[in-house]
Amino acid sequence: MPGYGTPNAPGRDAGMPHAGMPQGGPPQAAAPYPQDARYPADHAFAPGGGMPWAPISPRYVWQRRVTAVVWSVVAAAGGGLLMWFGGGTLSAILWVVALLLVAVLGWVVAQLAYRSYGYAERADDFIVTYGVFVKRLIVVPYGRMQFVDVSAGLLERWMGIATVRLHTAAAATDARVPGLPATEAALLRDRLAQKGEERSMGL
Amino acid sequence: MSGPYGPYGPPQGPPPNGGSPYRGQPPVYGQPPVSGPYGPRPPYGPPPYAYPQSPPIRFSQGTHRLHWATAPLRAMAGMVVYFVLLGFPLLVALGRRGEGFRLTPEVIGIFMAVSGVAAIVMVVAGVWGWLSLRFRIDGDDLVVERGVLRRNVRRIPLSRVQAIDVVRPLITRMLALAEVRVELAGDAHSEIALSYLGRQSAQQLRAELLAHAAGLPGHTPEAPERPFWRVSFGMLFGSLVLKLPVLGTILLFLSSLLFLLVYAEGAMLAVAVPALLGLLRGVVAPLVMYAGYSVATSPDGVRLRYGLLETRMQTLPPGRVQAVRIVEPAIWRGLGWARLDVTVAGYAGDRQALSSVLLPAAPRQVCMMLVAQVFPGAHVDAVALHPASAKGLTLDRADGAGTDETVFVSRHGWLCRNTDVIAHARAQSVRLTVNPLQRFLRLGTVHVDAPPGVVRVAAADRELGEARAILESTAHRAQAARARGGDKARWAR
Numbered sequence: 121m122p123g124y125g126t127p128n129a130p131g132r133d134a135g136m137p138h139a140g141m142p143q144g145g146p147p148q149a150a151a152p153y154p155q156d157a158r159y160p161a162d163h164a165f166a167p168g169g170g171m172p173w174a175p176i177s178p179r180y181v182w183q184r185r186v187t188a189v190v191w192s193v194v195a196a197a198g199g200g201l202l203m204w205f206g207g208g209t210l211s212a213i214l215w216v217v218a219l220l221l222v223a224v225l226g227w228v229v230a231q232l233a234y235r236s237y238g239y240a241e242r243a244d245d246f247i248v249t250y251g252v253f254v255k256r257l258i259v260v261p262y263g264r265m266q267f268v269d270v271s272a273g274l275l276e277r278w279m280g281i282a283t284v285r286l287h288t289a290a291a292a293t294d295a296r297v298p299g300l301p302a303t304e305a306a307l308l309r310d311r312l313a314q315k316g317e318e319r320s321m322g323l
Numbered sequence: 324m325s326g327p328y329g330p331y332g333p334p335q336g337p338p339p340n341g342g343s344p345y346r347g348q349p350p351v352y353g354q355p356p357v358s359g360p361y362g363p364r365p366p367y368g369p370p371p372y373a374y375p376q377s378p379p380i381r382f383s384q385g386t387h388r389l390h391w392a393t394a395p396l397r398a399m400a401g402m403v404v405y406f407v408l409l410g411f412p413l414l415v416a417l418g419r420r421g422e423g424f425r426l427t428p429e430v431i432g433i434f435m436a437v438s439g440v441a442a443i444v445m446v447v448a449g450v451w452g453w454l455s456l457r458f459r460i461d462g463d464d465l466v467v468e469r470g471v472l473r474r475n476v477r478r479i480p481l482s483r484v485q486a487i488d489v490v491r492p493l494i495t496r497m498l499a500l501a502e503v504r505v506e507l508a509g510d511a512h513s514e515i516a517l518s519y520l521g522r523q524s525a526q527q528l529r530a531e532l533l534a535h536a537a538g539l540p541g542h543t544p545e546a547p548e549r550p551f552w553r554v555s556f557g558m559l560f561g562s563l564v565l566k567l568p569v570l571g572t573i574l575l576f577l578s579s580l581l582f583l584l585v586y587a588e589g590a591m592l593a594v595a596v597p598a599l600l601g602l603l604r605g606v607v608a609p610l611v612m613y614a615g616y617s618v619a620t621s622p623d624g625v626r627l628r629y630g631l632l633e634t635r636m637q638t639l640p641p642g643r644v645q646a647v648r649i650v651e652p653a654i655w656r657g658l659g660w661a662r663l664d665v666t667v668a669g670y671a672g673d674r675q676a677l678s679s680v681l682l683p684a685a686p687r688q689v690c691m692m693l694v695a696q697v698f699p700g701a702h703v704d705a706v707a708l709h710p711a712s713a714k715g716l717t718l719d720r721a722d723g724a725g726t727d728e729t730v731f732v733s734r735h736g737w738l739c740r741n742t743d744v745i746a747h748a749r750a751q752s753v754r755l756t757v758n759p760l761q762r763f764l765r766l767g768t769v770h771v772d773a774p775p776g777v778v779r780v781a782a783a784d785r786e787l788g789e790a791r792a793i794l795e796s797t798a799h800r801a802q803a804a805r806a807r808g809g810d811k812a813r814w815a816r
Contacts, residue, residue, distance in 0.1 A: 159795070161765060161787035164755070168795070244802050255762065257755040257791075259798045263805060264751050289508060289668060290751035290772035292779070 165249055165257055173238025173249065179279050180299025181234045186275060188226025192219045239297050244319075246286065246312060248295045258295045263319035264288045268312045270305050277302075284308055380524050382531045383541030386459040386468075390500055390521045398442075398449035405441045413437060458517065463535060465505065467515055479515060481536040483507055485643050485669030486678075489525050489636040496634065501525035505532065506669025508774070514669065529638065533623045536640060537814050548621035551696070552682070552689050559613060562662070562684030563606045565654045567738060572598050572605070613683040620696055623814075627681070637678065641814045643667055644697040645749050646778035647681065649690055649742040656740065661690040665697075666776025679777040698746040701730040708734060714764045715784025724769075724782030724793070729804065731771050731797060733782045743780040745771050747797070747804035755794045757787070769793045 159168075167173050196219040203212035232252045239248045245261045265286055272282040282305035283298040300308065380387070417430040457468045463482060469475040486506040495501060502518035503525050520528060530545035563569065576598040583591040614631035624640040648664040655661065663682040670678045681697075682690055695701050708723030715721055722740070724733035731750070734742045754770040761767060767790035771780040782793060 159788045159791035164767065164787040164791040245798055251756075253759055255757040257794065259753040259794060261752070261798065261802060261805075263802075288751040288772070289774040291775045292770065292772045293752040293754070295752065 165255060167238070167240040167242075167247060167249075169242070171240050171242070174240060176234065176237045176239075176297060176299040177281050177301050178234065179281050179301075180237070181230045183275055183279055183281060183299065184230035184233060185227050188230065189223050192223035192226070195219055234299070237297065237299070241311070241315075246295070248286075248297055250296075258293065260286050260288060260293060260295050261319075262312070262315040265312065265316040268309045268316070270309050272302065272305075281305075284312075286312065380527060381542065382524075382528050383460045383535075386457050388457055389453055389517060390519055390524070391453065392498060392500060393519050394446075394449040394453040396449075396494070396498070396500070396519065397452055398445040401445035401448060402442060405438075405445065410434070410438055410441070456517075460531065460535060460541060465515070465532065465535075467517075477515075479505065479507060481532060482538070484532065484536045484640065486640070486667055487529050487532055487638045488678075489529055490633065491522075491630075491635075492633045495519055503528055503532075506667070508668040529636075533638060533640065537623055546621045546623045548619040548626055551618040551620050551625075551693065552685055553618075554613070554616040554682070554684055556614060558660075558684055559616065560610060562655065562660060563609055565658070566652045567654065569602070569605055570654075572601050576602065609683065613680065616683055618682060618693065625681070625693075625697060639665075639667060639697070642749075642808075643669070644681075645776065646743065646745040646773040646780055647694050647697065648778040649687075649694070649703070649744070651687070651740045651742075653738040655684075659687050660684055661687045663690050663693060664777050666773050666778045668774040668776075670776075694744060698730055698744065700728075701744065701746065702727070703730065703732055703742065703744055706730065706732045708732065711782070711784045712764075712766055712786055715766060716760060716764070717783055719783075721783035724785070726793075726797065726800065728800065731780060731782075731800075733780055735783065743778055745773055745778070745780045747800045748808045749773060750797065750801040753794050753797050753801070755790050766790075769797070771797055 196216045199219075200212045200216045203215055229252055233250070236252055236255070237248075237250045239246065245259050246265075247257065247259050249255070249257045266289060267287050269285050269287070270282050271285065276282060276299075280302050281299050282302045283296055284300060284305050286293065286295040297305075297308070414430070414434050415424075417433060418424045418426055451471065455469055455471045459466050460481075461478075463480060465479045465481055467477045467479070469477075484505055485508050488504040488506070490502045490504060491500070492502070499522045500519035501522050502516060503520055504517075505515040507514065517528070519525075526545070530543075531541045533546070534543040535541055564573075576595055579591045579594040579598065582588055583595060611631045612633075613629050616627070616629040619626045619628075624638050624643070627635070627637040627639075629635055645666040645668055647666075650662040650664060651660070661682075662680070662684055664679050665681040667678065682693055685693075691703055694703055706725045706727050708725040710723045711721035719735050720737050722734040722736070724731070726732065726747075729746060731745050731747060732742060734740065751772045751774065754772065755767050756770065757767045761784070764784075765787050766784045767787050768781055768783045769785060769790050771782075773780060782790075785793060
């Protein structure tokens with residue numbers, strides 16, 4: 121694959137400290153990226169450079185599960201009652217069973233989704249991976265971030281977790297890290313905002 | 324534009340050969356004239372005041388309003404709307420009160436009274452609208468104030484301007500008016516439309532805004548331009564017709580017409596009419612819109628001029644084109660033709676569809692030269708494309724992708740071949756996605772994200788390891804390209 125050799129750009133994550141940890145560290149100039157590096161297919165979604173993925177809070181699983189159960193109960197009760205009053209007892213039962221299956225699926229997917237999330241702060245960019253059905257790995261250079269926001273819904277706030285979103289000029293970027301403990305989310309946002317400001321490049 | 328008085332022309336007053344005070348005596352080269360009809364003049368600095376008759380208005384100084392004709396024009400437009408929605412139905416309803424339709428003096432009287440009130444309202448609204456909008460250039464910002472009683476001030480940093488268009492709809496062309504649109508990066512409401520200005524002052528405002536955006540003084544004359552390419556009418560027409568879907572529709576239309584005439588089968592109208600409408604939309608509308616398309620290059624960007632009824636003049640400053648797509652439908656490839664589509668960050672919503680074409684039809688080499696203009700240092704044809712995995716199962720066949728130091732190129736499509744190009748310096752983020760089918764085949768797609776637009780750059784169906792290598796190398800090239808290029812917001816500094 122000769123065409124994909126990288127230019128001699130500094131800032132490869134080889135010698136980086138584990139910036140994904142809360143204490144962080146100043147980005148260091150590392151050795152240039154080796155020209156003939158190959159990525160094994162099995163590690164295509166690994167953070168690379170010996171870094172671990174920083175995980176999100178396990179509370180995220182329960183947030184997903186509670187959301188899934190609450191929605192399915194509301195939908196099952198509302199739809200089921202409507203159908204029952206409409207005279208279709210069988211269809212009401214089928215509807216409730218279908219929503220029960222949806223809730224069970226949501227219960228299982230919550231665990232998978234939690235495990236699929238990971239993020240890492242590298243020297244020049246922020247990488248996020250997630251996705252159960254469609255797996256994604258998103259690289260956002262710090263200089264391209266327009267703004268970073270932290271949001272938390274009612275349930276999230278009660279559980280003490282928050283979602284960090286990175287916005288670039290491209291709407292397709294969609295880089296988000298949900299289920300971070302609130303303090304860690306604020307710290308991450310501040311670190312990202314600072315790095316973005318240092319390297320801002322406009323559009 | 325370096326004249327006897329330096330690069331920016333004479334600092335003030337009428338031109339040396341046109342104005343009366345200097346007629347007959349040649350100006351002294353290298354020195355500003357010492358005296359005029361208004362007494363001795365301060366040697367340098369801003370002019371003491373603008374001459375009342377001097378045609379070029381300096382938008383850099385003072386607050387300005389739209390052209391006064393905007394008020395009657397808006398009132399007229401309002402009256403047309405009134406007549407269609409209210410006036411005409413009212414007239415019909417009044418006339419029908421008895422048996423049959425009769426215009427008695429009483430009916431006309433009531434109608435005229437209502438219309439008179441409407442006319443007064445429209446005139447007041449037009450004048451009010453004209454009074455309420457003021458704009459000025461303050462430092463590096465364009466300041467637009469709205470409202471007479473309640474003020475709404477909007478300050479636009481000119482370094483963030485993405486494009487400046489001068490649009491002239493048919494009616495305003497007859498009245499020598501023009502609309503100036505300033506496109507900014509952001510959502511659908513982030514454009515500034517100044518409608519309408521005089522034709523000359525619209526040009527002047529455009530030049531001054533571009534000069535400010537480039538970081539030059541506002542009185543810098545308009546940058547000279549070099550004609551680049553002009554799309555002939557024949558080529559435009561040929562390019563619109565010579566597409567497989569269009570040819571298919573023409574065939575369908577003609578055959579349904581034949582059936583209609585030969586067998587007197589009225590049901591064939593159900594085929595013929597939609598086909599005709601499709602042809603109107605697919606051939607006639609673009610033909611009217613892009614007639615007389617010409618491209619010129621200048622230091623302050625690419626200038627496009629086009630339009631048969633409504634003329635548009637677009638200016639895309641350097642570094643504002645985010646991504647380019649070279650479209651080659653099947654028949655065009657035999658002729659060596661291509662079309663250029665672009666993503667410009669400013670155009671959002673409806674205006675994106677209107678402004679997504681950089682060259683509607685041209686020989687392929689011309690398109691490539693224009694791509695090299697908007698992405699300096701890019702040689703798209705020289706980029707080696709690595710074929711995508713043969714295992715890939717997609718409708719939009721992935722052909723290959725490749726990269727060099729400047730651009731990322733990916734090609735896809737069965738019959739219509741699309742080549743997507745994005746400069747590394749413009750990439751916003753890089754993504755690797757694997758959908759369930761691809762996971763089964765152990766493949767992945769690498770997306771290089773640009774701001775929302777028609778062009779979406781993605782290298783589909785790569786082997787997973789290769790995909791990750793593309794991802795990492797693209798991220799690093801983007802980093803290097805941005806570090807090299809610096810901020811292009813002010814391109815003249």
